[in-house]
Amino acid sequence: NMAAVITVDGPSGSGKGTICQLLARELDWHLLDSGALYRLTALAARHHGVELDDVEALEVLAAHLDVRFKPRKDGETQIILEGEEVTHAIRNERVGEDASVIAALAPVRSALLSRQRDFAGEPGLVADGRDMGTVVFPEAELKIYLDASAEERAQRRYKQLISKDPGASLDDILNDIKARDARDMNRAVAPLKPAPDAVRLDTTSMTIDEVLQSVLDEARHRG
Ligand code: C5P
Numbered sequence: 010n011m012a013a014v015i016t017v018d019g020p021s022g023s024g025k026g027t028i029c030q031l032l033a034r035e036l037d038w039h040l041l042d043s044g045a046l047y048r049l050t051a052l053a054a055r056h057h058g059v060e061l062d063d064v065e066a067l068e069v070l071a072a073h074l075d076v077r078f079k080p081r082k083d084g085e086t087q088i089i090l091e092g093e094e095v096t097h098a099i100r101n102e103r104v105g106e107d108a109s110v111i112a113a114l115a116p117v118r119s120a121l122l123s124r125q126r127d128f129a130g131e132p133g134l135v136a137d138g139r140d141m142g143t144v145v146f147p148e149a150e151l152k153i154y155l156d157a158s159a160e161e162r163a164q165r166r167y168k169q170l171i172s173k174d175p176g177a178s179l180d181d182i183l184n185d186i187k188a189r190d191a192r193d194m195n196r197a198v199a200p201l202k203p204a205p206d207a208v209r210l211d212t213t214s215m216t217i218d219e220v221l222q223s224v225l226d227e228a229r230h231r232g
Contacts (some may be wrong), residue, residue, distance in 0.1 A: 013038075013133035014148075015228060016141035019155035020190050020201060021105070022162025024212050024220055028155065029137035031221050034084065036135070036228070041128040042086075043138035043145070044108065046121050048099040049076055049090055051107035056091070061110050064117075071120035102185070109189055112139075113196040139193055142204035151231050153224055154203035157213040159186050 015032065019025050026042065033040035050071045053059075059066045079087040088096045098104070111117050125145050128134055136145065142152035157165075163183035170177040193201040203209055208227055212220050 012129045012131050013150055014129055014136055014146045015133070015151045015153065015224075016136045016138075016146050016149045016204075016207075017153045017155060017224075018139055018141050018143070018201065018203070018207070020157075020162065020186075020193065022166050022186060023155040023157050024165070024217060025137050025155050027217055028220055028224060029135045030084070031217070032224060032228075033135040035221070035225065036133060038133040038135050039128055039130055040086075041125060041134060041136040041138075041141075043121075043125055043136065043141065045088060045099060046071075046074070046076075046124065047108040047112045047117075048104050049074055049088070049095070050117060050121070051104050051111055052090060052095060052099055054107070054111070055104075061107060064114055067111055067114060068116040068120050071117045074124070105189070106185075109192050113192065113198065115198045118144075118198055139201040140199035142207050143202065144199045147204070151228055152204045152207040153227070154207040154209045155220070156209065156211050159183060159190065161213045162186055 017025050017029050029040060029042070050067065053070045053074060054061065054067060057070065059070060061067070075091045077089040079089065081087055085096070087094060088099065122145065125136070128136070129146070136149070138145070142149055142154070160183065163179060163186050166182050166186070167177060167179045170182070210220060210223060
């Protein structure tokens, strides 16, 4: 597939998700939220009573994920798993934890590979994940790696959560983020790391709009 691709990788809380949505909307390109595929596999495992160490069953689930992404007029994408709406259910912290556990399994990752590449298409694709620039789209014309300090990422998550959950604890969130980072960066297959040719942005003291403008500038540079 020769369509243009911009990859955006980085740890959780780096602002990738928001930036990719805004970027895809601005360019009117397709969007791949690859983390959603790992989250959907984790949720499917729970629904089917599959244990997180049953590699063969997880591989089958990942290869046959019955999922539909339905863009809505308000810009949000509705996610339907086996006929059930799971748009919000997959954002749950437990599901994110489970996703990061099964994401360390090579057979699960390869089962999801062609499905991710199928998102590429005219006029272009914005691909959000951990290994978009290193493994899934190594030929992408623009690769971005977003980072921010763990403390800043914990603050951002805390601000999102506190309105819904007054009991949220900044310390707990920081510990979760550090544990997730360690698992994503230290796994043997497709660990989180910048591609050698990635443009690296530290977003710790940047606003979302500043990050978006920097990425758009890079994209325009490459024409
Ligand atoms: O980005 P998000 O938090 O939705 O991803 C959930 C988990 O899925 C991550 O913690 C990571 O372990 C895994 N993941 C991955 N490769 C990707 C996207 C997500 O391993 N390309």
